[in-house]
Amino acid sequence: MEGPEPSEFAKERHAAFAEMMLHELPRDYASQEINRVTLAYFAVSSLSLLRSLHRVDKDQIATWVLSFQAKPKETHNVDDGKFFGFCGSRSCQFSEGPGQSVSNLASTYSALAILKVIGYDFQNFDSSIILESMRSLQMPDGSFMPIDSGAETDLRFVYCAAAISSILNDWSGMDREKAKDYIIKCQSYDGGFGLIPGSESHGGATYCAVAALFLMGFIQNDYNNSLSLPTSTIDIPSLVEWCIQRQGADGGFQGRANKDSDTCYAFWVGSVLKMLGLYHLVNKSALRTFLFTCQSPYGGFTKFPYEVLPDLYHSYYGFAALSLLEEKELGNLSVELGLAALN
DSSP states (O other), X not given: OOOOOTTOOOHHHHHHHHHHHHHOOOGGGGGGGGGHHHHHHHHHHHXXXXXXXXXXXXXXXXXXXXXXXXXXXXTOOGGGSOOOSBOSSHHHHHTOOTTOOOOBHHHHHHHHHXXXXXXXXXXXOOOHHHHHHHGGGBOTTSOBOSSSSSOOOOHHXXXXXXXXXXXXXXXXXXXXXXXXXXXXXXXXXXXXXXSSTTSOOOHHHHHHHHHHHHHHTSSOSOOTTOTTSOOSSSOHHHHHHHHHHTBOTTSOBOSSTTOOOOTTHHHHHHHHHHHTTOGGGSOHHHHHHHHHTTBOTTSSBOSXXXXXXXOHHHHHHHHHHHHHTTOTTSOOEETTTTEEOOO
């Protein structure tokens, strides 16, 4: 199949790829069935960034997403520790037992994100049960569990809780001060953030930390003239240096030191600099060249350069990274929420 020129953005192929993935996933995705709502988030958000939501029925999508919402029985006590958000798939719903919730924070974020990008009117949505039950997922140290029992706690779920609160415009479901304290403990000696205190700095964890602080109002978006000043929240100068060091000689971004450049980290790490008002420090020309070496001739993006078959995850973050680079055929990005900005 003849592909586009390396510097040409193949919008129509990308839109066709995203639409296809929304309607029917290849068999290689069978093992990710429990993440069906999150996969839909990547597809719908891709179409939104591509300004191609006209290709799908938004009302049908809203109905489908809302069908995954977990709700308590009429007599169920929301203060007993159960979380009532959104389930990730039909199989999760089928496995639900009496009085048992199988919803999780990540799927709840994905579901609400889809509803937001398709323009759903949240005035029609009762969010109180989500926020009331989400409080039980926050641990004494400020971290969050993704589900109501037997799970790890780390920055991914702190971010999900902050994003959910922001989308719903209601912060009653979390203690922001405790969440901030936990995030601060996750900053490593080199300036980046690990998923938990004391762990290795990672691009995805660093995004979750900074975006959560940004959403909660603890950091500003312009450090251009204050890099030499200390901050009471996090070590900004070391963070910026760590992010800049992640851009490699090939123009792409790596997620950790001594790793290959990968399409998705152009978003994860680049977005941190964007939120800090320092995206001008990125070598944009080199990054754009790298990203186009990951553009698949079938539409979408691959993880590494010159691979052929795209995947949904790296495709979406490829689009998001190019939006940061102001690709003219893409919409603007709400960087802190990881979504197309609504006009």
